[in-house]
Amino acid sequence: MPETYVHKFDTPTFKGEISVPLGLYIDGKWVDGSSGNKIDVINPSNGKLITKITEGSPKDVDLAVAAAQKAFDTTWGLHKNGFERARLLQKLGDLMEQNADKLAALEALDNGKTFNWARTTDVDHSIRCIRYYAGWADKILGQTIETSEAKLVYVRHEPIGVVAQIIPWNFPLQMMAWKIGPALATGCSVILKPSEFTPLSALFVAQLIHEAGFPAGSFNLINGYGHVVGQALAEHNGIEKIAFTGSTLVGRKIMEASSKSNLKKVTLELGGKSPSIVFDDADLEQAVKWAAFGIYYNHGQCCCAGSRIFVHEKIYDQFMQRFTEHTKSLKVGDPFDPEVFQGPQVSQQQYDRIMGYIKSGKEEGATIVTGGERLGQEGYYIQPTIFTNVKPSMKIVREEIFGPVCVVIKFKDDDDIVAMANDTIYGLAASVYSQNVTRALSTAHKIRAGTVWVNTANMLYPQVPFGGYKQSGIGRELGEYALANYTAVKAVQVNLHLNLS
Numbered sequence: 063m064p065e066t067y068v069h070k071f072d073t074p075t076f077k078g079e080i081s082v083p084l085g086l087y088i089d090g091k092w093v094d095g096s097s098g099n100k101i102d103v104i105n106p107s108n109g110k111l112i113t114k115i116t117e118g119s120p121k122d123v124d125l126a127v128a129a130a131q132k133a134f135d136t137t138w139g140l141h142k143n144g145f146e147r148a149r150l151l152q153k154l155g156d157l158m159e160q161n162a163d164k165l166a167a168l169e170a171l172d173n174g175k176t177f178n179w180a181r182t183t184d185v186d187h188s189i190r191c192i193r194y195y196a197g198w199a200d201k202i203l204g205q206t207i208e209t210s211e212a213k214l215v216y217v218r219h220e221p222i223g224v225v226a227q228i229i230p231w232n233f234p235l236q237m238m239a240w241k242i243g244p245a246l247a248t249g250c251s252v253i254l255k256p257s258e259f260t261p262l263s264a265l266f267v268a269q270l271i272h273e274a275g276f277p278a279g280s281f282n283l284i285n286g287y288g289h290v291v292g293q294a295l296a297e298h299n300g301i302e303k304i305a306f307t308g309s310t311l312v313g314r315k316i317m318e319a320s321s322k323s324n325l326k327k328v329t330l331e332l333g334g335k336s337p338s339i340v341f342d343d344a345d346l347e348q349a350v351k352w353a354a355f356g357i358y359y360n361h362g363q364c365c366c367a368g369s370r371i372f373v374h375e376k377i378y379d380q381f382m383q384r385f386t387e388h389t390k391s392l393k394v395g396d397p398f399d400p401e402v403f404q405g406p407q408v409s410q411q412q413y414d415r416i417m418g419y420i421k422s423g424k425e426e427g428a429t430i431v432t433g434g435e436r437l438g439q440e441g442y443y444i445q446p447t448i449f450t451n452v453k454p455s456m457k458i459v460r461e462e463i464f465g466p467v468c469v470v471i472k473f474k475d476d477d478d479i480v481a482m483a484n485d486t487i488y489g490l491a492a493s494v495y496s497q498n499v500t501r502a503l504s505t506a507h508k509i510r511a512g513t514v515w516v517n518t519a520n521m522l523y524p525q526v527p528f529g530g531y532k533q534s535g536i537g538r539e540l541g542e543y544a545l546a547n548y549t550a551v552k553a554v555q556v557n558l559h560l561n562l563s
Contacts (some may be wrong), residue, residue, distance in 0.1 A: 064086070105172065107406050109441055122286075143200070155193040157270040165267070217553050226255070245547075250548045305539075308332065316328060331365065333534060335462050336488070352518055354385065361404050366491035367520075368520075423458040426453070434447045486532075489530050489533075490535070502516045
């Protein structure tokens with residue numbers, strides 16, 4: 063029987079005790095992994111061990127696939143009607159709401175995001191997402207198609223079967239909700255792999271899924287490393303579809319594994335190098351605040367982070383003065399401090415990666431306006447950082463840093479800025495700041511990105527699709543569009559009175 067981790071919180075923003083199972087959740091039961099190995103979960107605020115979770119293996123993946131397929135064939139999928147699936151998802155949403163503070167505390171503990179942001183954004187958004195897809199569960203509609211009076215032709219949208227979902231460490235709870243919401247609503251059986259860096263909220267939600275009464279095997283969770291469990295999921299012939307959020311490099315590997323196995327359906331939400339374009343007619347005060355939010359939200363660990371900020375030459379000096387002042391005012395520190403905006407980076411690995419990019423920017427001749435250093439003596443804290451005097455060829459301009467680091471670039475011409483903004487292999491998101499609606503929308507339409515915000519940044523809603531152009535991914539999450547990822551379209555043709563001579 064797997065162990066349970068109990069943590070007592072006594073912080074300014076949350077006080078209480080939380081119990082989290084540390085095993086694998088397969089076929090409606092908490093079980094130990096077949097390998098007997100454990101994975102350390104580290105507190106990014108101090109670099110110390112929180113607990114150890116059970117490590118899954120390819121053998122455990124086989125067990126989960128078998129359980130998921132059995133559920134799909136007997137108690138889930140088309141054997142559980144949409145109304146019942148909706149009821150279960152609504153129950154899950156209710157349980158998440160009842161445990162909202164606990165979920166936020168777990169996100170702050172093993173991810174490092176602030177409790178306040180986790181509570182007001184991550185947790186609330188995740189609850190809304192589950193409830194949104196509960197509303198879709200009994201509305202998966204087909205259509206009839208007129209061919210001739212001698213035939214009845216109709217189309218069904220059926221659940222695709224057993225699906226694997228691999229979620230990242232930057233938004234553990236939200237990414238779980240984004241994935242399981244549409245999958246369970248359509249009747250697919252799910253095998254979820256959370257990040258080994260941030261598994262606690264997913265393990266806690268698995269308890270709530272069990273409590274809500276989902277049939278055994280309809281949802282399964284396997285902890286593990288990407289190169290072991292993730293690879294086993296991508297290669298497994300019993301899995302019909304895989305959804306992944308993470309790096310473009312790993313996304314390529316998942317596509318390759320799919321092509322070499324059973325050609326499972328693949329959706330990918332990958333990296334970004336999003337532009338923020340500030341025109342000379344922008345509301346300068348608001349543009350500064352939103353641009354800062356665009357890059358520093360979630361400690362810069364956001365795939366749609368506005369890490370390339372382009373500012374019109376007429377207001378460049380004013381913008382830089384205010385933007386620098388605002389950046390310096392952001393408080394970095396303990397995630398449970400109510401005054402803190404930015405907590406630590408998620409891990410030593412991510413901290414080292416970001417500091418490597420900062421070093422590269424310095425070596426290539428860019429200018430640091432503020433930041434660029436470690437903060438404190440323990441934990442993975444990095445000062446919010448601004449680079450100027452950059453060249454298009456620099457790594458800090460070309461590559462995704464995934465940290466609180468941005469480059470600010472001056473521009474002159476409206477046409478040039480579109481070319482500059484689109485000069486990237488990515489196309490996930492962008493922001494445009496202008497009080498001229500024609501200018502703003504004209505620019506938005508020319509940007510090659512899946513989401514363009516006008517006079518705002520990083521605003522996401524369950525009903526609005528999200529995904530990327532180019533190497534930022536394949537497919538869309540959220541909204542009605544996500545349902546297509548988990549259904550197979552079947553045409554049925556019925557001969558009424560068409561006779562062969």
